[in-house]
Amino acid sequence: DVKVTQSSRYLVKRTGEKVFLECVQDMDHENMFWYRQDPGLGLRLIYFSYDVKMKEKGDIPEGYSVSREKKERFSLILESASTNQTSMYLCASSRGQGLAGERNEQFFGPGTRLTVL
Amino acid sequence: QKEVEQNSGPLSVPEGAIASLNCTYSDRVSQSFFWYRQYSGKSPELIMSIYSNGDKEDGRFTAQLNKASQYVSLLIRDSQPSDSATYLCAAAIFSSGSARQLTFGSGTQLTVLP
Numbered sequence: 184d185v186k187v188t189q190s191s192r193y194l195v196k197r198t199g200e201k202v203f204l205e206c207v208q209d210m211d212h213e214n215m216f217w218y219r220q221d222p223g224l225g226l227r228l229i230y231f232s233y234d235v236k237m238k239e240k241g242d243i244p245e246g247y248s249v250s251r252e253k254k255e256r257f258s259l260i261l262e263s264a265s266t267n268q269t270s271m272y273l274c275a276s277s278r279g280q281g282l283a284g285e286r287n288e289q290f291f292g293p294g295t296r297l298t299v300l
Numbered sequence: 301q302k303e304v305e306q307n308s309g310p311l312s313v314p315e316g317a318i319a320s321l322n323c324t325y326s327d328r329v330s331q332s333f334f335w336y337r338q339y340s341g342k343s344p345e346l347i348m349s350i351y352s353n354g355d356k357e358d359g360r361f362t363a364q365l366n367k368a369s370q371y372v373s374l375l376i377r378d379s380q381p382s383d384s385a386t387y388l389c390a391a392a393i394f395s396s397g398s399a400r401q402l403t404f405g406s407g408t409q410l411t412v413l414p
Contacts, residue, residue: 214400225406226344226388233400241401273343281400286351287392288334289402291343 186210187292189274195298202261204295206274214277215257216289217241217249219270226273232257233280264299271296303327304391306405314413319376321408323389326370332392333365333372334402339385348374379412386410 190205206215216231218241228241232251246268250258257276261268274292279285303326313319321335332351336344350356350363350372362375372391376383389405 216401226404228401231401277400279400281392281394283331283394285332286349287332287400287402288346288349289390290346291336294343 187274187276187290189272189292189295191295192293193296193298195300196261196264197300198265200261200264200299202264202297202299204259204261204272204274204297206257206259206276206292207255208257208276208290208292209255210276210278210290211254212276212278212290213254213280214287214289215251216275216277217247217257217259218273218275219243220273220294221270229259264297266299269297269299304389304403304405306387306389306408308406308408310409310411312411312413313379315379315381317379317412319379319383319410319412321374321376321387321389321410323372323374323405324370325372325391325403327391327393327403328370329394330391330403331394333363334390334392335361335363335372335374336388336390336404337383337385338388338407344388376410379410381412381414384411 186209217229230249248260272295275289277289335348338344348363360377364373386407390402
């Protein structure tokens with residue numbers, strides 16, 4: 184089974200702190216994703232990575248950065264946390280190059296509920 | 301505008317009935333479609349994938365895809381209270397020659413009444 188793990192289930196930080204969220208997958212997937220999910224707004228893509236050291240912005244990258252130094256690990260960084268970044272953060276991974284006919288389903292980690300005070 | 305739309309519900313069905321969840325998408329190039337189940341406070345869990353027109357069955361779940369109508373549905377037979385959750389529809393969007401990303405609908409909240 185695909186296993187995606189996230190470093191914390193619950194996290195409380197103060198405004199202005201630098202926050203690191205880490206995600207690890209054990210299935211040698213090429214692609215990794217960071218989403219946030221808020222009531223009424225659904226899942227929104229922050230960043231994704233399709234290879235080591237490669238990244239692409241999603242729909243809401245402002246205030247976030249990412250790092251992928253190893254294939255299995257994808258980190259989300261909040262440079263200076265703000266209260267509007269209080270949310271559920273979900274990491275996902277998938278295999279493949281996104282070609283037609285590939286099985287490109289995403290598998291999610293358990294999520295990190297971040298509260299910024 | 302590439303979108304995946306779902307009826308947000310809530311949808312209530314009695315235990316043992318068939319629950320029917322629907323999803324439409326606007327990008328004609330989408331080729332892969334997925335249904336995820338999300339319990340309150342938990343992360344989405346993949347329950348069905350469908351890649352070609354027609355029906356795909358897995359236990360009590362049947363996914364249906366009609367590319368001409370740009371329509372995907374999920375049927376849950378013999379619904380159980382444990383099926384009560386939000387169901388997310390997702391489509392693989394081909395952008396820049398690649399479909400790595402998924403576009404998610406906003407989800408349909410299903411309640412199965414005992």
